[in-house]
Amino acid sequence: MQSSDITLHVDPSVKTVRPYVVTALVKNVTMTDELIASLMDLQEKLHFGLGRNRKKVAIGVHNFEPVLPPFTYKAVEPDAVQFIPLQKTEYMTLREILTRHEKGIDYAHILEGHELYPLIVDKNNNVLSFPPIINGSLTEVTPYTTEIFIDVTGTDPYAINYALNIVTTALAERGSQLYSTTVIDGDHITLTPNLEPHRQSLTVSYVNKILGTNLSSAEIQSCLEKMGYVISLTNKETLV
Structure with a gap:
């Protein structure tokens, strides 16, 4: 695995909503319809099992080309931001996504009781993801995608790291090149993914x-x- 200069900053606003995030960059991806379907299937299996139906872990897979780091993981008011979510052609607020988008309706219960909602944006405030609900259409993966940015958010730091390792190594097994990224959370700086083996008895x-x-x-x-x-x-x- 090689290193990259890509960073994601964790804003304190998100700590009471969905506090943990890890990321990775994958290059030299030979994307096909079969690989897209395989990635989606792996995502959903991890969401259901390890992720407790996205409550504990949610994975975002993005086309890296349209966005510009550094990235920011923050929480915003439900009507403060509009973007076009996957499978739609119109701009929607986060509140509208939870009431009108199919995925929003399915997973809105995870954010019940929160006044702010989590969001991942790039340097120019382009929305990559509204976790754990839906990605933005801007970073939709297509058969022409060659570089993938992955985010994994959740409530369990061990589980999100484990999920990231599974997704990234699955891509590496297909010949893609993994790059580490830097997550900056206050004074805590982490390089992810962490693929160092650990001992267990x-x-x-x-x-x-x-x-x-x-x-x-x-x-x-x-x-x-x-x-x-x-x-x-x-x-x-x-x-x-």
């Missing part, structure tokens, strides 16, 4: 209890290695 008894099996440590190790994990045995009971 697992006991044989726990595996057999969960799976209802009677596997040996060697059998468990073999299964995990087939999944791509690097495994070592600290003793007969514990794998790392």
Whole structure:
């Protein structure tokens, strides 16, 4: 993975609405109708499972070409901003999107009780995303898209990082080039995606209890290695 000079600034206004965000840039994308469909399917599976139907995690995939960094993640009043959302041809306020757009109607409940709504904009205040509801039509991905900007917002920092890693590595497996981006949240500066491996221990008894099996440590190790994990045995009971 290479580094980029792309930054996203987190405004304090969004902290009480949807506080966490991570981003990535992907270049050299060979986009096809099949890949677009595959990306959309992966998004929705992550939204439903990991994302608790977008409440915990929401993913935005954008054509990078029409926008200009640095980006800002902020919260605004429902009628303060208008943009053309995906699948529409007219400008709508955030309030109108929640009552008139199909996705807005489906997911408006996530923002119930909030006076401000989250928004991701570029240097010129072009709207990329109204998370967790809908992206702007400006950054719609097409078969001609070669560079993709990804945002993942949510309420769980671990979950959003995990979702970003899944989407970016799926694209990397197709030959695309990943670039890290910088998220600036006050004094906290983070490079994302973070693909550094981490260590985790697992006991044989726990595996057999969960799976209802009677596997040996060697059998468990073999299964995990087939999944791509690097495994070592600290003793007969514990794998790392």
